Structures are given as C-alpha cells and as structure tokens.
Amino acid sequence: MTSKQQGFLFMALGFGIWIAGFSLLYAVQATGCEFAWQQVRLLGSISSLHAALYGLFAAHMAGLLWLLAHCRRKLATTENGTSDAFLWRASACLTLAAIAALVWIGMALPLPSVCR
Amino acid sequence: MSEAVPIQDPIRLHKALDAVWRTPPGVGRLSAVNHTIVGRRFIVTAFVFFGIGGLLAMLIRAQLATPRGVFLGPEIYNQVFTMHGTVMMFLFAIPLIEGVTFYLLPKMLGARDMAFPRLSAYGYWCYLFGGAILIVGMVLGVAPNAGWFMYTPLTSRPFTPGINSDLWLIGVTFVEISALSAAVEIIVSVLKLRAPGMSLDKMPLFAWYMLVTAFMMLFGFPPLIVGSVLLEVERAFGLPFFDPNRGGDPILWQHLFWLFGHPEVYIIFLPAAGVVSTILPVFARREIIGYLAIVVSIVALAFLSFGLWVHHMFTVGIPHLALAFFSAASTAVAIPTAVQIFAWIGTLFAGRPQLRLPMLYILGFFFIFVTGGLTGVMVAIVPFNWQVHDTHFVVAHLHYVLVGGFVFPMLAATHYWLPHFTGRVPRVSLGVAAFWLIFVGFNLTFLIMHATGLLGMTRRIYTYDPANGWEWLNLVSSIGSFVMAIGLALFTVDVALQIRFGRRPGRNPWRAGTLEWATGTPPPSYNFASIPVVDTRSPLKQSTGLAVALAQGRGYLGFVRDGRLETLGVEVTSGQVEQVVRLPGPTYLPLVSAVATAVFFLAVLFQVYVVAVIGFVATIGTLLLWTRGHGDHADRGAMPIGHGKYVPSHGESGSSPSQWAMWIALFGDATAFGSLAFGSLYLAIVAPNWPPPQLAQWNLLLSGSAAAGLVLAAIAAGRSVSPTVLPHAAKRKRWLFVTAGAHSMALAALVGMAFGVPAPTEHAYGAAALVVLCYVALHVALGAVFALYGLWRSRRGFVSLVRSSDLMIGRAWHAFTAAIGVVTLLLLHAMSWTASP
Numbered sequence: 036m037t038s039k040q041q042g043f044l045f046m047a048l049g050f051g052i053w054i055a056g057f058s059l060l061y062a063v064q065a066t067g068c069e070f071a072w073q074q075v076r077l078l079g080s081i082s083s084l085h086a087a088l089y090g091l092f093a094a095h096m097a098g099l100l101w102l103l104a105h106c107r108r109k110l111a112t113t114e115n116g117t118s119d120a121f122l123w124r125a126s127a128c129l130t131l132a133a134i135a136a137l138v139w140i141g142m143a144l145p146l147p148s149v150c151r
Numbered sequence: 152m153s154e155a156v157p158i159q160d161p162i163r164l165h166k167a168l169d170a171v172w173r174t175p176p177g178v179g180r181l182s183a184v185n186h187t188i189v190g191r192r193f194i195v196t197a198f199v200f201f202g203i204g205g206l207l208a209m210l211i212r213a214q215l216a217t218p219r220g221v222f223l224g225p226e227i228y229n230q231v232f233t234m235h236g237t238v239m240m241f242l243f244a245i246p247l248i249e250g251v252t253f254y255l256l257p258k259m260l261g262a263r264d265m266a267f268p269r270l271s272a273y274g275y276w277c278y279l280f281g282g283a284i285l286i287v288g289m290v291l292g293v294a295p296n297a298g299w300f301m302y303t304p305l306t307s308r309p310f311t312p313g314i315n316s317d318l319w320l321i322g323v324t325f326v327e328i329s330a331l332s333a334a335v336e337i338i339v340s341v342l343k344l345r346a347p348g349m350s351l352d353k354m355p356l357f358a359w360y361m362l363v364t365a366f367m368m369l370f371g372f373p374p375l376i377v378g379s380v381l382l383e384v385e386r387a388f389g390l391p392f393f394d395p396n397r398g399g400d401p402i403l404w405q406h407l408f409w410l411f412g413h414p415e416v417y418i419i420f421l422p423a424a425g426v427v428s429t430i431l432p433v434f435a436r437r438e439i440i441g442y443l444a445i446v447v448s449i450v451a452l453a454f455l456s457f458g459l460w461v462h463h464m465f466t467v468g469i470p471h472l473a474l475a476f477f478s479a480a481s482t483a484v485a486i487p488t489a490v491q492i493f494a495w496i497g498t499l500f501a502g503r504p505q506l507r508l509p510m511l512y513i514l515g516f517f518f519i520f521v522t523g524g525l526t527g528v529m530v531a532i533v534p535f536n537w538q539v540h541d542t543h544f545v546v547a548h549l550h551y552v553l554v555g556g557f558v559f560p561m562l563a564a565t566h567y568w569l570p571h572f573t574g575r576v577p578r579v580s581l582g583v584a585a586f587w588l589i590f591v592g593f594n595l596t597f598l599i600m601h602a603t604g605l606l607g608m609t610r611r612i613y614t615y616d617p618a619n620g621w622e623w624l625n626l627v628s629s630i631g632s633f634v635m636a637i638g639l640a641l642f643t644v645d646v647a648l649q650i651r652f653g654r655r656p657g658r659n660p661w662r663a664g665t666l667e668w669a670t671g672t673p674p675p676s677y678n679f680a681s682i683p684v685v686d687t688r689s690p691l692k693q694s695t696g697l698a699v700a701l702a703q704g705r706g707y708l709g710f711v712r713d714g715r716l717e718t719l720g721v722e723v724t725s726g727q728v729e730q731v732v733r734l735p736g737p738t739y740l741p742l743v744s745a746v747a748t749a750v751f752f753l754a755v756l757f758q759v760y761v762v763a764v765i766g767f768v769a770t771i772g773t774l775l776l777w778t779r780g781h782g783d784h785a786d787r788g789a790m791p792i793g794h795g796k797y798v799p800s801h802g803e804s805g806s807s808p809s810q811w812a813m814w815i816a817l818f819g820d821a822t823a824f825g826s827l828a829f830g831s832l833y834l835a836i837v838a839p840n841w842p843p844p845q846l847a848q849w850n851l852l853l854s855g856s857a858a859a860g861l862v863l864a865a866i867a868a869g870r871s872v873s874p875t876v877l878p879h880a881a882k883r884k885r886w887l888f889v890t891a892g893a894h895s896m897a898l899a900a901l902v903g904m905a906f907g908v909p910a911p912t913e914h915a916y917g918a919a920a921l922v923v924l925c926y927v928a929l930h931v932a933l934g935a936v937f938a939l940y941g942l943w944r945s946r947r948g949f950v951s952l953v954r955s956s957d958l959m960i961g962r963a964w965h966a967f968t969a970a971i972g973v974v975t976l977l978l979l980h981a982m983s984w985t986a987s988p
Binding site: 037039040042043046047050051053054057058060061064065066068069118121122124125128129132133136139140142143144146148149150151 | 350351352353443444446447450451453454455457458461470471472473475476477479480483487723724725836837
C-alpha cells in the first residue's frame with residue numbers, strides 16, 4: 036500500500052475509532068445495566084460498570100492519540116503541497132476532531148445515574 | 152495488441168463516437184443505460200413524485216386550516232401524512248440525489264459514463280416500479296397509514312390488519328435497491344473513473360460530497376432493509392420480533408429505523424451542500440475558501456451522524472447516561488456543519504459576488520437552513536426535547552432542515568444546470584418572482600408552526616379543538632403553504648418556458664471552472680470526445696481552450712476502438728492512468744431484471760410465495776445474463792490510449808471496477824448482517840419475556856459440518872486464483888468444483904440446523920435464530936452459484952492468469968460468506984448461552 040493510499044484510508048480511521056468507542060460505550064452501558072454491573076463495587080465507590088466504561092474510553096482515546104502521532108509523523112516526512120500531504124493533513128485534522136468528539140461525549144461518564 | 156488512430160477532425164470524431172454511444176430512438180429508449188439519460192429520468196421522475204408529495208401537503212394544510220375540519224376523515228388523513236413523508240423522503244429526495252449525481256458526476260470527473268451503466272438503469276426501474284406500488288396503493292385507498300417511520304406495535308398485524316403497512320415495507324424496500332446500487336456505483340465511479348491526473352486533492356468538492364454520501368447510503372440503508380424484512384416476516388408469518396409478549400421488543404424497530412433515519416437527514420443534506428459548494432464560488436467569482444476544512448468537515452459530519460439516532464427516542468425511557476451520550480453527539484454535529492457555512496460565507500466575503508437567480512436560492516438556503524440547524528441544537532437538549540416531542544415544533548424544525556437544506560439548493564441547481572441539460576438560457580425569467588413566493592410562503596407556513604408546537608399542538612392528529620387558541624396560527628400556516636405551492640407552480644412554468652423558448656448560449660454560460668461545462672450543451676452521449684488531463688481543481692479556469700481541444704480529440708482516447716465504449720480508469724488516490732474501462736452499450740436486460748424483481752416483490756406483497764421464488768430465481772438468472780458478451784477470450788495486453796501511452800483493459804489490470812464494487816457491496820452486506828446480529832443480541836439481552844420456553848439443542852455434527860463447508864469453500868476459492876493454479880485450467884476447475892461442493896455441504900448442514908430451531912412463531916428466540924440461519928444459507932446458495940459461474944466462465948475461456956476478475960469477485964464473496972457463517976454459528980451458541988435460565 037502506498038503512502039497516499041494509507042493516508043486516504045486513515046482519513047476514515049480516526050472517526051472509525053470514535054464510532055466504535057461510541058457504540059461500545061452505549062452497548063456496554065445497556066448490557067451492564069441489564070446484568071446489574073453497577074451494583075458490583077470495585078475500588079471503593081466505583082462500580083464495575085463505571086470502570087468498564089472508563090476503560091473503554093481510555094482504550095479508544097489511546098488509539099486516537101497514537102493515530103494522531105502517526106499522522107503527524109507522516110505529515111512531517113511528506114513534501115508540502117503534494118496530494119500525499121493533503122491526505123495526511125486531512126487524516127490528522129480528522130483524528131483531532133475525533134479526539135474532541137470523544138472527550139465531548141466522555142464528559143458524561145462521571146454521571147452517577149448510569150442506569151436510571 | 153489493438154491499434155487505434157486518433158481522429159483529429161471534430162465532426163468525424165463526434166460521428167464515430169456517437170455511433171457507438173448513442174441510445175436507439177423509439178422503443179429502443181427503454182434499453183438506455185447512458186448516465187445522462189438515466190440521470191435525467193431519475194430527476195424528472197423525482198420531481199413528479201415531488202409534485203405528488205406537495206399535493207398531499209396541501210391536503211394536510213387544508214384539513215388543519217380550521218379547527219374540527221371535515222375536509223379529510225381521520226383514516227384518509229393518516230394515509231395522507233404517511234404518504235407525504237414517505238414520498239418526500241424515499242421517492243423524491245434520495246432519487247433526486249441519485250439523478251443529479253448520475254448526470255453530473257462523470258462529466259465533472261472527466262469520464263464518459265458511470266462505472267456500471269446497467270446498474271444505474273436497473274436502479275431506475277426498481278425505483279419507478281417500487282414508487283408505483285406505493286402510489287397505486289394510495290389511489291386505491293390502501294396506502295400506508297402509520298407514519299413514515301412505521302412504528303411497531305401500531306404497524307404489527309393486530310393493529311394494522313390490512314395491506315397498508317405491507318405496501319410500505321415492500322415498496323420502500325424495492326426502492327432501496329436503487330439507493331444501494333447507486334451507492335456502490337457512485338463510490339466506484341469516484342474512486343476509479345476520473346480524468347488522468349485528478350488526484351483526490353484535485354477532485355471537485357461535489358465528488359467528495361458524493362463519495363462520503365454514498366458511503367453513508369451503503370451503511371445507512373441496510374438497517375432499514377433488515378428492519379423492514381423482519382417486520383414483514385412478523386406480519387406475514389407471525390415471527391414475533393417486535394411483540395413483547397413473545398420475547399420481541401417494539402423498541403428494536405425504532406433502533407433499526409433510526410439507525411437509518413438520522414443519517415438519512417445528512418444523506419439528503421450533504422449532496423445539497425455539494426451543490427452549494429459548486430455553485431457559490433462561481434457566483435462569488437473566486438475559488439472556494441477552505442477546501443481541506445470542507446473535506447474534513449464532510450467526513451466528520453458523516454461519522455457523527457451515525458451517533459445520533461437515539462435522539463429520536465429520548466422519550467422511550469432510556470437511562471440518563473445514554474441520553475447524555477446521544478445529546479452530546481447531537482450537539483457536536485453542528486460544528487462540522489458550521490465549518491462549511493463559514494467557508495461559504497468567507498468565500499462570498501473574499502469574492503465579488505453576483506446576485507444571479509441560483510444565488511438567490513442559495514441565500515434562501517442560508518437563512519432557512521441555519522434556522523433549522525439552531526432549532527436542531529435545541530431539540531438535541533434532552534429536557535427541551537421532552538417538551539416538544541411529537542409536536543408541530545419538530546415538524547417545523549425538520550422542514551427548515553430538509554426544505555432549507557435540500558429543496559432550496561436543488562432549485563438553485565435546477566437554474567444553474569438547466570442550460571447544461573437543455574442548451575438553453577431563459578429569455579424572460581419568472582424565477583425571481585417564484586423564489587420570493589416560495590421563500591415567503593415557506594416561512595409563513597413553518598415559522599408559525601414553531602409557535603403552534605410550543606403551544607402544545609401535536610403531530611399526526613387530524614383535528615384540534617377551537618378552545619386551544621391555535622386557529623389563526625394554523626390558518627396563516629395553511630395560507631403560507633398555498634403561497635409556497637403557487638411559487639413552485641411558477642417555478643415549474645419558468646423551467647418549461649426555458650426548455651421550450653430559451654435562447655442558445657455559448658459554452659459555459661456561467662464561466663464555471665468544473666469540467667462538466669467542457670462538454671457540449673446539451674451533452675453528447677459520450678460526454679468528451681477525448682479525455683482531459685487534469686492537474687488543478689478548476690480545469691476550465693486554468694485552460695480556457697480545454698473544451699475545444701477535447702472536442703478536437705487532443706486528449707486521451709480520441710478515437711473508437713473495435714466499436715466499443717471506452718473510458719479511462721485511474722489509481723484511486725494519485726489519479727494516474729491504470730486501465731481502459733470498457734462499458735456496456737444499450738440493453739433491455741436491466742428492464743427485464745427489474746420486471747423479474749417486481750414479480751418477486753409483488754408476489755411477496757400478495758403472499759403468493761411460489762411466484763416469489765420464481766421471481767427471485769428469474770432476477771438472479773437475468774442478472775447473470777448481464778455478463779454475456781462481457782470479457783475477452785484472449786489476453787490483449789496493453790492498449791494505446793493516445794499520446795504514446797499504453798495501458799491494459801480493466802479485465803487485465805488486477806484492480807478492475809467490478810472487484811472494487813464487490814468489496815464495497817460486501818461492506819453494505821456486512822452492515823445488514825451486523826444489524827441482524829445486533830437485533831438478535833438486543834432481543835436476547837434487553838427484550839422482556841426471556842428466557843424462551845425452549846432452547847435449541849444444536850447438533851455439533853451439523854454445526855461442525857456447516858463451519859467446515861464454509862471454511863473449505865473460502866480456502867478452495869482462494870486456491871483457484873493462486874498464481875500456481877490460475878494458469879492451469881484443469882486445476883482451476885477442480886478447485887472451483889471443490890468450492891461449489893463445500894457450499895452444498897454447508898447449505899445442507901444449515902438447513903439441518905434450521906430444523907432444530909424451536910417453533911419460531913412462539914418466541915423471538917426461535918424467530919431470530921431462524922432468520923440468521925436463513926441469511927447465511929442464502930449467502931451459501933449464492934456462493935454455490937458464484938462458484939458454478941466461475942467454472943462456466945473458466946470453461947468458456949474468459950479466465951487466464953491476467954484475466955482473473957471473475958474468480959477474484961467470487962473469492963471475495965466466499966471469504967465473506969465464511970466469515971459471517973462462522974460468526975453466525977458463534978452467535979447462535981452465544982444466544983443459547985445468554986437465554987439459558
């Protein structure tokens with residue numbers, strides 16, 4: 036796969052991670068509530084459901100941060116003004132936007148009413 | 152190696168090309184596959200449906216003009232508002248997008264047609280027949296009557312016993328074939344059929360918009376189709392997917408519907424935004440500002456739009472945390488939308504804008520769409536949403552978004568591209584008067600509706616009490632709607648006058664930079680006499696003589712070779728020439744296939760299932776006939792394309808559009824399978840009245856045989872295209888035989904497993920297990936057909952080491968089938984585990 040093709044695919048990867056994270060957060064929240072995971076306490080006051088949600092959030096955020104670093108590295112090695120640079124710049128911007136979007140929805144995670 | 156001599160005389164070149172590309176007159180027009188003709192048909196038909204939908208809107212407003220109105224009874228009113236929504240969403244908006252895209256895209260990209268012209272034609276006939284089913288139902292008084300979203304349990308058999316809901320489910324699913332086929336075709340055309348040199352960053356923005364929209368259609372429509380099939384199966388055979396008494400859940404329908412329904416809003420908006428991004432810079436007389444920012448915002452918008460669907464379900468009783476997720480995503484979507492709006496405003500500020508008629512509509516779009524966007528942010532906030540849910544406030548909001556964000560840009564597009572369609576510009580324009588009537592009428596109708604909604608007036612109720620104090624508001628709303636209708640009638644007259652009496656301008660009357668204006672107007676059947684090289688986003692701005700040079704055959708492929716229809720295929724990202732793509736000429740086969748498909752759908756509607764099976768087999772059979780005469784019996788090697796360049800035909804390139812189409816279609820298929828798997832797990836985990844009274848006792852021998860057959864088929868198909876096997880016909884055939892045999896074994900095992908499913912009408916567990924098994928079994932059966940087809944093509948000499956496209960397509964199918972088959976087996980065992988007490 037050429038650098039251009041990789042750059043094009045990576046345009047979808049940032050928000051791909053975001054949509055996966057978003058869907059999993061919703062799915063785990065619904066499943067956890069169904070099986071009463073919120074009643075199982077871990078580390079004092081944190082429920083196992085909250086812990087699972089924080090874990091998912093952190094895993095997806097880590098993936099996005101790695102992706103951003105990768106896009107920036109690739110961008111630094113491509114010649115400015117080329118279509119290659121365009122695709123990597125777009126990928127970096129989209130990953131940054133996906134990080135912002137994940138933080139924005141993640142701000143709801145501390146809500147205590149997980150299942151109500 | 153084929154030789155072809157470029158023709159330098161434009162008239163001779165035109166005659167030579169037109170002889171192979173043109174569509175026969177008279178009855179022969181039914182064989183049309185050319186994108187210009189098919190695109191025009193989509194557009195005209197969509198506007199006819201727009202007229203029908205508009206008339207229905209007038210009936211609604213006539214009924215609501217006064218309290219306790221007696222113009223329509225409740226049953227007719229239910230049918231009218233349901234059909235208004237259905238017609239506007241499924242028969243007007245999406246098909247109009249398809250039509251505009253089919254017509255414009257190849258011309259903007261510097262190609263001679265779409266990648267799969269017969270698929271476009273088939274999609275058109277499916278759209279026409281599916282739409283006709285719905286309209287005939289309405290004329291006969293049995294139209295769908297449960298709202299365009301078809302919520303269960305209202306639409307389940309006990310509450311809607313007639314044929315009304317079946318008409319919707321069957322008709323809309325039939326129409327969606329055209330949307331899915333268009334999605335695949337648009338993606339492949341944008342990625343593969345561009346002018347040489349047009350790298351992705353040089354593409355016109357409209358192509359970016361359509362590429363992203365097509366992906367959204369590919370992932371957005373399958374959940375709706377799956378939901379429709381499940382509901383129809385429940386209604387016809389009693390399998391209780393949505394019946395909570397038997398382990399189903401009506402909320403599952405809402406999830407499947409809105410998984411489609413919310414992205415649908417952006418599927419409608421994005422192409423219109425593409426139109427704005429194309430037209431606005433022309434009248435601002437400068438390049439658009441923020442090309443990169445716009446591309447980024449389109450992609451972001453597409454993804455975010457798939458994370459909003461639950462905001463249509465805020466009132467069904469969802470935990471606060473989930474509400475917060477979807478509320479946050481719903482507000483976030485405003486940001487990429489705003490990026491585009493600021494890019495357009497910036498372009499206008501930096502340019503020297505001209506207020507021509509298309510710009511008037513674009514300014515109207517700005518005002519109305521931004522208002523709709525602001526109320527969109529309001530309804531994204533949960534407490535406000537709870538207050539206005541199912542009121543006229545939401546009706547006003549969605550009309551501001553959809554009419555502002557789609558109809559106004561499309562009216563601008565009509566005025567902008569009509570000279571291209573007809574070769575005429577208006578002598579006297581009624582357009583300005585029409586615009587003001589539409590604009591004022593629209594705002595009179597819907598601005599006021601925000602107030603009636605806030606005052607508590609609910610949607611979808613045919614009457615209201617005079618004591619509520621909504622009388623004058625509703626009367627003004629109704630007057631406004633008739634003003635708007637008069638404006639639209641005037642618009643139609645204006646268009647008709649331009650078509651009939653307009654004067655003939657020179658080429659490129661707006662002095663635009665995009666390639667569609669390099670063709671003749673109206674365009675010839677082949678678009679470009681020769682194909683341009685593109686190294687800028689505005690090729691006509693950079694080279695004003697480009698159109699003449701192309702007509703003189705000074706680009707690529709400025710000749711006719713062997714009487715075939717040829718265009719160029721490029722590498723996806725760089726736009727470097729990769730292959731000569733040979734396209735099919737006019738044929739009745741798409742029409743025949745669509746008639747066979749119509750037989751299938753009508754037979755399902757009237758529950759004549761033997762005929763349905765015949766229709767299905769006939770559809771597959773006629774689709775296979777499309778491949779007749781397609782391909783070469785011998786390797787041709789690289790062929791000249793002009794300017795001393797040689798490239799292979801697409802069948803020998805190793806990266807043919809057909810292979811791309813298969814992979815992309817499988818993404819859509821995977822989404823459908825994912826929706827089905829999601830539905831099954833959702834029922835197992837969330838639905839009431841679980842566990843089921845009886846669980847399946849899966850026979851491990853049958854499960855193992857199915858898994859072994861599926862995996863063996865995929866491995867054998869892979870072997871048949873390996874470099875060591877491909878050159879040897881006998882070895883190739885042997886592996887293809889193994890593929891077909893393995894599929895037969897898997898099919899037999901799956902059928903055996905289906906017999907072990909507990910009574911599917913008694914509980915959703917059995918129903919879900921049976922449907923998932925049937926889904927895989929259908930893929931396995933089609934896999935056997937693919938293997939036998941590969942065998943036949945191989946035997947007829949269409950396959951060699953370099954001509955392996957047919958087998959590569961089959962290999963992709965077999966690998967996919969094996970994957971979903973194995974996942975299904977795991978899913979069935981997981982469901983049994985989850986459901987066990």
